[in-house]
Amino acid sequence: MSDDPWLWEPADETAGQVAAALEEIGRRAGPGSFEELRAQVRRLARGQGRLRRLLDAVVAMSADMDTRALLQHIVDAGTDLVAARYGALGVLGEDGDFTDLITAGVDAEQLKAESGLPQSHGLLGSLIADRRPLRVDDVAADPRSVGFPEGHPVMRTLLGVPLTVRGTVYGNLYLADKEDGTPFRDDDEALLTALASAAGVSIENARLYERLKGATEQFQRRMLPVLPDLAPLRVEARYEPASELPRLGGDWYDATLLPDGAVFVVVGDVTGHDVEAAPLMGQIRNMLRALAFDRCGPPGLVVDRLDRALAMYGEPTAATLVAARIEHEPGTGYTVRWTNAGHPPPLLVTADGTVDVLAPEQHGIPVGVDPALPRPDHSVALPWASTLLLFTDGLIERRGQDIDAGLRQLAARAAALATAPLHALCDALITRQDAYDDDVALLAVRVPAAPEGGRGPAQEGQPGS
Template sequence: MAHSPWQQRGRGQARDGGTAWSPQLALDRHRLRRLLDAVGAVSADMDTRTVLHRIVEAATDIVAARYGALGVRSESGEVIDLITVGIDDPQAARAAMGLPQGHGLLHTLVDDRQPLRVADVSAHPRAVGFPPGHPVMRTLLGVPLVVRGTVYGDLYLADKLDGTPFDDDDEDLLAALAGAAGVSLANARLYEQLKRATEHFQRRMLPMLPDLSPLEAAARYEPASRLLRLGGDWYDAMVLPDGATCVVVGDVTGHDVEAASLMGQIRNMLRAIALDRCEPPGLVMSRLDQALTRFADPPTATLVLGRIERGRAEGGGYSFGWSNAGHLPPLLVGADGGTRYLAPARHGIPVGIDASVSRFSHEHPLPSGSTLLLFTDGLVERRDQDIDTGLGDLAEQAARLAAAPLEELCDTLISRSRQVFDDDVALLALRTPSGGPPWIRPGA
């Protein structure tokens, strides 16, 4: 039996007790280095699909095989996905051939849970031939991906590039890679389960938007794309006792369970203060600041708090009054596609830092059919670009969607960056009615 590539087993021993150089020893060290590199590559990501591709690519590389594949199995043992390397058009081939079925040579891996090495595929007693469009393969080496008794899939290679059959060293290399790959795949699946649970928890903490008629309203929340963490981003909207519509978007400092909990506390405190006094946004913000700084370790947050009401603007139209606590400015999009960031010179600091710092209220008309966007920084911030570039891109995209339905506008803005976000995103969009007679909310 040939020796494993990471064990010398007495080969190449020098007379003085050291290890003498030999071509075989150099080859063994080279393959060991490739194996370690492959294990590192497989373990470098938590996205399941990426992990699967890296497993197959690493396997074909270290064994120098022409073809590689990984059949992903469900808990019941059914093949639910197939990742391939070496086939010119894997998507077309998969569409033509379908997924491997629960019989034939490959199912031996599932039955035996042991490595499988075949020198002549066509002569094997369990071989059932190749489906139409499948490359004809002569030799096969396969290992199951098993972690704590669970079979996650079957990793198999076919036809070495040099035309030689698979040997013991190839099997040892593939088995070692499969051990590390199985753990990486199990971790990736666990990570995705936790991420889904985290996202579900975060969404449950955000409110359902109430009926704000005649204003239209839509909101979105998207978690950070690559990080498993709870965020402090939130949005809220409600009708105040005086008939005005209160809107808010904010971001609590930090990303963990505590930040999510603090977000809920701050949102509820802000709701209570706004409903109780119906004061200008600057005063409401100041009262929130005073309440937060009474804590021994005050939480901090950036936010925009606003009031939308009818009758204050010229001609009895809508107006937006707001106060900004260290947050990105709201974006106003006119019905004609004109855009403007509402960013007055007097910009407040985040709440929870110093309650003695003055808070300011600002006001701006909301023309008929205009759209107001409040959002957190995850929508416009990217590690590789200045935030002003992100703000400019957002304004351009929103301008093109000025006449689009509000739900479509939100969906497009969220997906404009290929749904990859470095941070959580909260987005709240509101639109004033287009023309028509003045509409007064009952009880206003």
């Protein structure tokens, strides 16, 4: 339905009744009275339409947990609600000076480059000091005005309201020059004040959300190990939390040198994303490391012992993982032996850019499901200067995309960076610029280059199981 009662569609029965009633009143009361009534109804309908847009803006703000995006939403909503040409939100620091500027109707970055941030004096200073709405019909004639800096659009009228968060002025929301050229009115001020009041709550929620997300990420990272020096092997790891939700995840990685000289590596993912997932991840990681030290045997045997240990828990505990032993035979080279418990397959990237997906037909189910089922082991020679990549499913999963497509994309990216420094390879494969639907853990192990005159897996080894 249109906001204008004279544009209501005939199919709207209520609108038709209102229009008919107004026509009847007009015939009885005369032309002057009818026009006045018509104007009142028009204003009422316009006010109801603006109220609906205000409520829509408040609902949208409450769902936005990114502070910067929220501030832009507030400026855009205020400009739209009041039909202003220009809008701005100046964020204040603890000293009362402006620290940031978000705009509508004018390019914020260009404005800051040419004019700098707003100054806390003049009309804006009055708004900061009074903490009350400010309405000016002629900016140039106001005695508090100090003019506009070079490069700033010249504005004639101004409406500003403070944004407060927990009793402290967070910033100022101000609009300039209505599109119809009229001064700002009482109802414009009331509408913007209502928006600012709701915005203060949304800003506080967004700040709390970001603090929670930061604390959650810090807790998760502190539970992950510091990787040891495993020279001549090189090892790098990365962890990235889910992009949207501040949740504790169960993704982890580990790498350690075993008593028999082999290197044990694992990447895993505990089922669930709640307050219990991260501590449980730590328990499983520590149990697996202890079993690997104790047994020094094939990864399948180690994970089988983990399965049996988890069966002693009162509640079911499930996790996917890839556990591997990297062994070195002098004069021969390196071999990896691994077992897969329902996890995405590792990738083997050779120095020439070839990528093998280590996904034999026979693989195991997640740990903690059925300890009676066997844990198959597989092995493959690691060519000189090759890189073994283990990762959790968050790296290759995207909404609306098949996980196999994500795996192919990852393989292509890794192939293009086959000879890049290991830290650069990891940085390129997992970055904060990507949006992750789930936590991501990545572990990369690089085999040294071939010794001079030596033969090794680069010439002899072929994948096997």
